[in-house]
Structures are given as structure tokens and as C-alpha cells.
Amino acid sequence: MKKQTTFITTLLLSVSLSGFSQDNDSTVIRKFFNEALGKGKSYEWLRELTTKIGPRLSGSEGAKKAVSWGENLLKSGGYDKVFLQDVMVPHWVRGKKEEGYILNGKQKVTVPLVALGGSIATPEKGITAEVIEVKTFQELRDLGKEKCQGKIIFFNRPMDATKINTFEAYGQAGDQRRSGANEASKMGAIGVIIRSLSSTENDFPHTGSMQYATGVPLIPAAALSTNAATLLNKTLKENPNLKFYFRQSCESLPDAPSHNVVAEIKGSEKPEEIIVVGGHLDSWDLAQGAHDDGTGIAQSMEVLRLFKTLGIRPKHTLRVVLFMNEENGNRGGMKYADLAKANNEKHIFAMESDNGGFTPRGFGIQGGSADIVVKLQGFKTLLSPYGLNEIERGSGGVDIGPLAPQGTVLVGFKPDPQRYFEYHHASNDRFETVNQRELEMGAASMAAMIYLIDKNF
């Protein structure tokens, strides 16, 4: 009898404790949202980064300013430590604004076009050639070398609109941008133009990185706006012998010195175990880099501020990292992981926000055991009142990716994906496209998830 009483007492105690703990957790989470939505800083920080500093491609003056801005801002936050990590980054510059025309008989139609990041320039006078339109690499190969020799290859496979998750559609279309120049070069082409990787029909060309393969002649690569790609497709149907002209003046300069910016709150119980939250400080040169990734930077810094302001001391050391060079090299992410290893640091979790500042949906989990996934999914009860229903296997993020081999569990913050590729890597990725409430909801969501991770691991 005694045993059973004890058992029941223990049971009741554990139920009531767990009840208490749930209440307590939900109160803390509510506080994160109250602070972020009522008195949040992320929106003003984003305004500064995007409108006062603006474009900040690795190696640029903008990137330099962004590093100082982040460092100063974090230093004013009263955290336990703020420091820079040195990292050498690629230094690609666009040069003079590009030009592109469809030359259809006597008609010359100007089209919006931008060089892809990493591309070489055209000759100073540009290149003019007939155009071969294809949708896939296979289609290109099937044409044979003779047909492609001396031509401009036009990759025109749109992002699949029927994919619910636009990132999936982006993934499926991405080979055209990343490797199109190599595939075209192998076939003897002299240049490549691609349909912008965008979910929208408009006049903004979207840049993004491409890489040259070794052993293949380098040819220039550019992106047309989706509207221009549609026009070119239509015009080609009327006149398959039309010519296309483009000129771009971009070049790769020697690697430049830059930095990751790091700040931390020391853990109260396990200071040697680290939880990271971050985004990337660099952006493409065309844009203010609002959704990519000013929002991730502003939200990550806000997470640290929320803990500090609300007086919530994490058990583990909580670090914000403003990574450099996600867009064209990921040198910052790799350097961070290298240093973590060299310094024998133990990173248990890393969270990244680099999918835009849209309304929060949940988190993607990369790495970690099935048990860990189940445990994180158990937080849904506490998080779903804030619209965080999607906690599933998924990708963590580019910057935190290099931590994976160290056993770090990666958590990607997942905002709603419908609008992201309207702005991604294009000049319309501007501050005014970010909704303040959506941004702030994201910051609070990230803080809530980190709080639960910190408490339960």
C-alpha cells in the first residue's frame, strides 16, 4: 500500500510539476512575443542595415560597414562577449551596368539583364549571337555540338508554380544558374542567359552565384527577368534566327579580408555547450538585401536582446553569429566551424534564419537523432498558438551547415515561403517589402524555440 501511495504521490507530483513547467514555459514564450511585437528592435535594425548601409556583397564597402554596424550594435547590447572572426572572402564586382538586347531583324528590344555572380565579363563590346533555347541540360546535349557552336544558350525552365514549397521549385530550377555556363561551354557556346529563378512574372532580373568547372572554357553568364525570358521565347518562335546581344563588365578581384561578428551570453549551467543563432550579413550587390538576409540578421540579434531584456539567463552559452559571405562562397560559415573545431567548442544546436522575414510557420531540423526530432516536435503544444505548426525534418541553413559534421543539430527557421522568390537576389528585395509584424513574429518564434531547446537539452 505504501508503495502505491508513493507511486501515486510521485505521479501527482510529476504531473503537477510538468503542469507548472508548461505554464511557466508558456508564460516565458508569451513574454518573448509581447516584447518583440510591442517593443521590438528588429524592424528598426533592419531599416538601418538595408536603407543606411544597403547592398553589402562580400569584399565591398557595404560589407565593411555592415560588419562595423553589427559589432557596434552588439557591443551596445551589454552581452558577455562581442568579437570578430577574420575571414578572407571572394571579391567579385559587377562593374558597369549590363546591357542586353533582342536583335530581331531591324528591331532592337532592350531587356533587363544582370550578370550572374562569379561570371566573367563579355568582351568590352559585348557578344552577339544566335540563340538556342533549352529547358534542360539533357535537351542541350541532345542537340549536339554543331548546333550550339558559337551560339548563346538560353536556359528557360521556369520554377514549377505548382510546388507548394517554393524552395523545392527553386532547388529544381537551380542547376541552370549554377552550372548552365559549364554545360553550354562544353557544347561550344559562347555565352549563357537564363530565365531568372523567380516565382513571379516581372521585370526584375535575379542574380545569384554560379561556379566554373575546371577544364572547361569560361563563358559569360547572365539572367534575364522572367518577363524578358517570356518575350525572348515568344520572339524566338516567330524568328528562330534572331540574335541576342549582351555586355557585362564584371570581374573577380583578389580575396578580401572580412569578418563574422559574434556576441554571446554565457550559459549559467553549461557554459561550455553552445547554442548558435544567426543569419548572413552579406547580400547581393543589386539589392538592399532585406529578406536575404537583413531579416535573418535583425531577428538573430533580436533573439539575444530578448533573452537579455527579459532577464532570461540561458543554461547553455547563447551566441549570435552574423556570418559573412553566404551568397558567394560561404567562407564565413566554414571559418566559424573551423574555429569551433580548433577551439574545442561544443555546439549542441545552431539555428539559422535565411528564408525571408515572412510570417512564421515552423522549423526544419537537420541532423540529430529521431528522438531529438520527436522531442522538438513535442514543443508544438507550446508553439502552435503562434502559428508554428511545422516542425519537421528539413534543411538547417547554408551558414550553419559546416557545423553538421561536429554533431551539431541544425534548426532552420521556416517562415511562409510563398513570397520569397519574388524578391530573392533582385533589386526589389527592399526594406518596404518586409512587414513589421511578420518580422517581429519571426524573431519571437526563434527566441521561443531556442528557449525550449536551452531548457530541455
Next chain:
Amino acid sequence: MKKQTTFITTLLLSVSLSGFSQDNDSTVIRKFFNEALGKGKSYEWLRELTTKIGPRLSGSEGAKKAVSWGENLLKSGGYDKVFLQDVMVPHWVRGKKEEGYILNGKQKVTVPLVALGGSIATPEKGITAEVIEVKTFQELRDLGKEKCQGKIIFFNRPMDATKINTFEAYGQAGDQRRSGANEASKMGAIGVIIRSLSSTENDFPHTGSMQYATGVPLIPAAALSTNAATLLNKTLKENPNLKFYFRQSCESLPDAPSHNVVAEIKGSEKPEEIIVVGGHLDSWDLAQGAHDDGTGIAQSMEVLRLFKTLGIRPKHTLRVVLFMNEENGNRGGMKYADLAKANNEKHIFAMESDNGGFTPRGFGIQGGSADIVVKLQGFKTLLSPYGLNEIERGSGGVDIGPLAPQGTVLVGFKPDPQRYFEYHHASNDRFETVNQRELEMGAASMAAMIYLIDKNF
């Protein structure tokens, strides 16, 4: 033994049938999304309604054009029936553009201000008076009549930013707009200005309906932009004796004839049982009425088109209703319900989209038994791959509200609520603020839910 075999066979059969049915349902739902996202019509319809017709307040030329547009468009859809329902609607007109100033000593600061819908005009020369700022009706009453006599009352209670659902914050702040004039009039005030009901700090004043109580002197009522309200609050702190001037020329004309527009696909099995889907065709006069409620109109018409185009014949009769006069009277909604009753029609479900064209989140269920709610929540397995995780008790919608006493279960389509009150009832509620994918996802979500309701009830 035989009995058990039968039992197991039945069990297996039922499992496999249910498995089949799930597969089949998920295929149909996938088709709705493929069609809406790839070849959808809702975005072009929204463009026509908002940019070619534009504002369409009840009784206006715009409203008349919208009725013809909807009727013609539905007639071209090849449905079983298209018809109009006559309804007399309020006819309020804004008249000459309003003017408002803060008169602070010698300073005269112009502020963006609009008359509330239903308000009377000021005298032709406007009114000038000292301002009493309050946050609540109680605070106003506590001041006493003497202090309020001859003054302009300024209701300045913002929407609570910490509410996750902005509609809750809107609900809590709405008394200022709806009844502020009556409360102020009772205290002897000569005019009322309110802080716009908006979640954003900007320069767009938001209108919306107000009603005069009987037996209380009528005084004019207007809304200031949130920025202007903040400025007035600040200026009042510096100079409590400042004066405020406003002039508005609005008036209520005699009721005007108008119409609901209805189209239907006849049910294959239970044609006498009706499922309605709709939104409202009218908008405020200031705006293109994109999110309120052009998106609901375009989505509802798209639902019918999706069934027709995909060859999915509903068991029940499926009706789209473009309701007239949701904004200032709900005469269309009431007329529809009156006619349903008079004609002995049985409406089993009614769905409304009137919360904006944002990314889909789920549905709110009003009326119906607890069993029905559980049954609808059972659809989550099929709907959550499309981000539809929130199926809960909630409000159906204003237009379909009058069907409730007839036992109709009301289903409100719930898009994400974070951005709605940035645009609601203001001149920035424009076509370009609607994202095509979000709009189309909503239409497909509505079609999917109606498909499951039609099949399972």
C-alpha cells in the same frame, strides 16, 4: 472462426477502402492546387475588379459596374444557373475631400483624415474646437459633461500589437469607430476623431462604418492616420489647449437598388441541399478594395471554376454568391438569407473569404455540432500539406452570418492575419499588395475544403 474471418475481412476492406478514399481525395486536392497555381484565373479577375472597376461602395457607379462584371464573368463560365437578387442598399457618399488641421498656436499642421462611413458632414466651414483625448468610453464618462462640452473628442486607443491574431486586436479597438460618436455626443462634444484602426504606423487614414444611436444628437466622426494620431497625442502633451479643425462633406442619400450575384452548379445527388461560397462585391470608396474583399470575390469565383474545369461534379448544389453591401449594412447577406428561407432552400454549409488574400492558414467554424467540428478537423491530414493546420471554432463571416439561424454551418476561410490591418479600409488596399501565389493558394484551399465537405456530408 468464421465470424472472426468476416470481421477481419470487413476490417481489411474498410481499411483498404478508406485508404483508397484518402488517396483519391489527396489526388483531387492536388489537382485543385495544380490548376489554381499553374493556370488559375483569380489573379487576373482581381486585377480587373480592382484596377478597371476600382472602388465600389454600395450605391455607387463602381458597385453597379462590379455587379455587371461579376454577372458577365459567371455567365461565361458555363454554370447551370446565373442570377441576380435585388436588394436595396444604403447610399452614403463622401463628397469633397476632407480637410483636417492641428492648430497649435500659430502653427497649422495638416493631417490625413477621412470621414467614417455613415457619418454626417460638418458645417460647410468645418468645426474648430479644443481636443479631449481619451482611450476608453469609461475614461470619457469619468471626465464629466462639463469638460467635454463643445469639444472634439479624440479616441486614441491603438490596436494591441501583442495580439497574435490581429482580428482580436481589431475587435477590441472597434468600439471607438462604431460608437465613439454616440458616446462623445452624450457628453456634449461637437465632433469625434479616432485613431485609425490599423496595425501599422503610417499616413493612410482608415475609414469604416459607424452607426448613430437614436435619441442622441448626431455629430460628425472622422479617422486620423495612425501617424497623425501619434502626432496629435504628442502635440497635446505640449499644448493641451491646441485646437483641431476638420471639415467633411459626406451625406446619406436615399437607399439605392443593387444586387447579389449568384451562380451555381447543380448537385448530382442532393441538388436540394446547397453549399455556398462567397465574398463581398462592395468595397469602401477610398480604395481598390483588393484584400477587402476583391480577393474573396476572385477566390470564390475560382472555386466554382476549379470544380467545373476539373470535371468534379459536387453531390450538393454548389453556389457562389457575390454579396452586396457587407461594408455598411449587410443588406445583401440579409437578403440572401431571407430569400433562402422564403424559397425553402436548405443551406447545409456556407463558406466566406473576407479576411484578405494572404497565405492560407485554415478555417474557422461557426455553428454546427461538436461532432461536425471533429469531422472537419479530421480533414487536417489531407489539408496540412498545404499549410492548412488551423481548423477551429471561429467566426464564419458577415455576409453568410444571417444564414446561421437556418442551421447552416458557417466556415470562415482564414488566411494569415499579420498584414490585413495595414490595408483594411484605406487607400493603400491596392491590387499590388496582393501576392499572386498567396491568392491562388487560398482559392485552392477553399475548393479543397468544400470538396471534402461535399463528399462527407
